Amino acid sequence: MAAYVAQRLALALATVLAATFLTYVLLRLVPGEPAQVILTRVFLQDQTAAVSQQDVAAIAGRFGLDAPLIVQYGRWLAGAVTGDLGTSIRTGRPVTLELGWRLSATGLIALLATLASLMLTFAAVALKRSFPSPMATRGFELLAVGSIALPSFFLGVVLIILFALRLDWLPVSGFESWAHVVLPVTVLALGQFGFNAILLDDAMTEALAAPHIATARAKGLDERAILFRHALPNAILPLIPYLALQFAFLIGGVVIVERLFAIPGLGAYLTDALDSHDGPAFLGAIGVVALAVALANLAADLALTRLDPRIRLKRGAA
Amino acid sequence: MSALRRSDWLLLAITALFALTIAYGLTLDPIDASLRNSLRAPGLDFPFGTDHLGRDVLARIAHGFLRDVGLSLTIIALSFATGIAMGMLAAELAGAVDRALTFVMDLLTSLPQIVIALILAANLGGGELALILALSLTGWVQYARIARATVFSLRERGFVTSARLAGGSRLYVLRRHILPHLLPLLSGLVALQFGHNILNIAALGFLGIGVQPPAPEWGAMIAEARPYFSRAPWLAIVPGLYLFAMTMVALMLTRRSSFRQELTTADPQPGPATP
Numbered sequence: 058m059a060a061y062v063a064q065r066l067a068l069a070l071a072t073v074l075a076a077t078f079l080t081y082v083l084l085r086l087v088p089g090e091p092a093q094v095i096l097t098r099v100f101l102q103d104q105t106a107a108v109s110q111q112d113v114a115a116i117a118g119r120f121g122l123d124a125p126l127i128v129q130y131g132r133w134l135a136g137a138v139t140g141d142l143g144t145s146i147r148t149g150r151p152v153t154l155e156l157g158w159r160l161s162a163t164g165l166i167a168l169l170a171t172l173a174s175l176m177l178t179f180a181a182v183a184l185k186r187s188f189p190s191p192m193a194t195r196g197f198e199l200l201a202v203g204s205i206a207l208p209s210f211f212l213g214v215v216l217i218i219l220f221a222l223r224l225d226w227l228p229v230s231g232f233e234s235w236a237h238v239v240l241p242v243t244v245l246a247l248g249q250f251g252f253n254a255i256l257l258d259d260a261m262t263e264a265l266a267a268p269h270i271a272t273a274r275a276k277g278l279d280e281r282a283i284l285f286r287h288a289l290p291n292a293i294l295p296l297i298p299y300l301a302l303q304f305a306f307l308i309g310g311v312v313i314v315e316r317l318f319a320i321p322g323l324g325a326y327l328t329d330a331l332d333s334h335d336g337p338a339f340l341g342a343i344g345v346v347a348l349a350v351a352l353a354n355l356a357a358d359l360a361l362t363r364l365d366p367r368i369r370l371k372r373g374a375a
Numbered sequence: 376m377s378a379l380r381r382s383d384w385l386l387l388a389i390t391a392l393f394a395l396t397i398a399y400g401l402t403l404d405p406i407d408a409s410l411r412n413s414l415r416a417p418g419l420d421f422p423f424g425t426d427h428l429g430r431d432v433l434a435r436i437a438h439g440f441l442r443d444v445g446l447s448l449t450i451i452a453l454s455f456a457t458g459i460a461m462g463m464l465a466a467e468l469a470g471a472v473d474r475a476l477t478f479v480m481d482l483l484t485s486l487p488q489i490v491i492a493l494i495l496a497a498n499l500g501g502g503e504l505a506l507i508l509a510l511s512l513t514g515w516v517q518y519a520r521i522a523r524a525t526v527f528s529l530r531e532r533g534f535v536t537s538a539r540l541a542g543g544s545r546l547y548v549l550r551r552h553i554l555p556h557l558l559p560l561l562s563g564l565v566a567l568q569f570g571h572n573i574l575n576i577a578a579l580g581f582l583g584i585g586v587q588p589p590a591p592e593w594g595a596m597i598a599e600a601r602p603y604f605s606r607a608p609w610l611a612i613v614p615g616l617y618l619f620a621m622t623m624v625a626l627m628l629t630r631r632s633s634f635r636q637e638l639t640t641a642d643p644q645p646g647p648a649t650p
Contacts, residue, residue, distance in 0.1 A: 068478070072485045076494070083498035202630060206622035208574055210581045211615035214597055214604070218612070222605045309487035313578055327490070328582060331497055339497060346490055354485055 069351035076347035092117035142341035152341035163322035170245035178253040204251030213244045213317045230319035241318045260292035301357035305350045400437025405591045435591035447572035453511040458518020466526035480516045501584035570625030
């Protein structure tokens with residue numbers, strides 16, 4: 058067990074290191090001298106401006122761009138470990154501070170979306186199982202696959218046009234009140250719903266095939282009690298680690314939803330930093346995303362082995 | 376062969392309608408702009424209306440379809456070939472090579488595909504090359520995982536052992552005796568990846584780091600329609616409906632196929648990597 062945990066922990070660490078190092082190198086390999094790019098694009102706001110070598114050297118010195126790549130990455134990493142992710146080129150504020158603000162917005166939306174998608178999932182599966190019929194099965198399948206096939210940005214656009222512009226019930230975009238949260242959370246929750254529903258439903262089928270269900274039925278228990286007290290707890294089990302695994306999927310959705318609804322979260326920070334060539338901000342955000350996803354995957358692995366006694370890690374055990 | 380179900384007829388009808396409109400749209404010019412015709416509502420002249428530059432939305436949808444399908448197939452071809460090669464390599468050489476490749480696969484699937492695309496775009500500045508690279512880089516892993524597992528399980532089977540005993544080289548055994556077993560398994564994954572690719576290409580186009588304007592692309596069309604949501608909602612809704620219909624058909628076909636069981640057990644990463 059300890060060896061397994063150590064191995065998964067090593068993978069999590071390696072993920073973060075590999076992602077940030079790759080990002081670091083790719084950012085630095087952008088065509089054009091990086092110091093010159095910073096000077097012309099950010100300080101002068103004019104890419105074709107003539108600049109003196111002296112100014113470029115001054116910028117390179119100020120941002121530490123004159124050392125070898127690996128040394129620069131080492132410096133960044135040493136700072137990152139102590140919580141210093143450098144200074145945003147665009148705003149001049151510490152990246153760590155900015156990311157802190159952004160994380161709270163993203164965290165709130167992600168949490169609400171996960172809760173909403175779970176409620177939808179349980180409701181859909183409970184409905185389908187309580188009233189079994191070919192119609193219910195087809196409807197459930199269409200709903201679930203539809204939710205996976207529906208692109209989040211399209212759903213978001215339709216909801217904006219309908220509820221914000223036509224009916225004027227909710228704000229179009231921004232992040233100022235609870236009303237601003239409704240549409241983005243709906244979009245994210247519906248995106249997650251399809252996969253959760255298919256997973257829980259498959260797990261229910263498996264749980265209902267277990268011998269103790271036959272016993273319960275033979276005992277004369279009513280179908281509701283069998284479904285919800287005897288089958289559901291076993292079906293929920295596989296869903297728990299998948300929720301953690303789904304975190305990566307959620308982050309991908311957050312990037313799009315935050316851009317669409319102009320929410321000042323982590324995803325918008327990432328795309329804004331990319332658009333404005335803000336290297337430190339981009340790198341810091343990638344680091345946070347990689348760390349969060351790695352921790353979620355780690356939690357999923359550990360939860361899976363702890364929750365399900367059927368999974369044995371020792372080799373040779375049946 | 377059972378008779379077609381009613382829902383199959385519906386699927387067929389949608390596909391036919393889809394194909395007909397695309398075929399008609401392909402005869403029109405997607406770039407030709409005339410400001411005189413800007414923001415026309417759907418009507419007889421322009422079945423799906425025109426955008427802010429007066430370009431025909433139907434023409435742009437049809438040409439965007441060709442582009443998205445072409446990109447998706449390119450990514451599938453790259454992922455498929457790389458995946459099979461890497462999976463067979465890992466299983467055949469085993470040991471350190473297998474561990475290293477498995478580690479790389481774990482690394483690549485632990486980050487969201489969109490984030491990997493963003494990282495590549497930071498260097499390549501968006502565009503179709505960055506898009507193909509980003510989606511292939513993450514796409515091959517699923518093929519490789521299945522290929523690796525299958526080679527491991529086939530290796531000890533009688534027909535493989537006898538082929539080896541008969542003096543067949545490693546490459547010969549892999550190509551003539553193992554590959555034919557892999558292909559049907561992996562082909563089911565193709566339909567699934569096709570749907571996911573279409574979604575991802577459009578998502579990256581929407582974020583402005585995929586296909587670049589003025590080339591027509593569905594996701595980018597939705598993003599471009601943003602300032603005109605209230606005046607010209609069809610600009611965003613029509614490409615979105617096409618995108619939804621195409622992905623839906625691809626995913627329904629995947630679920631219909633017998634491959635489904637294979638997917639739920641072989642794929643540790645849930646759902647499409649991007650919404």
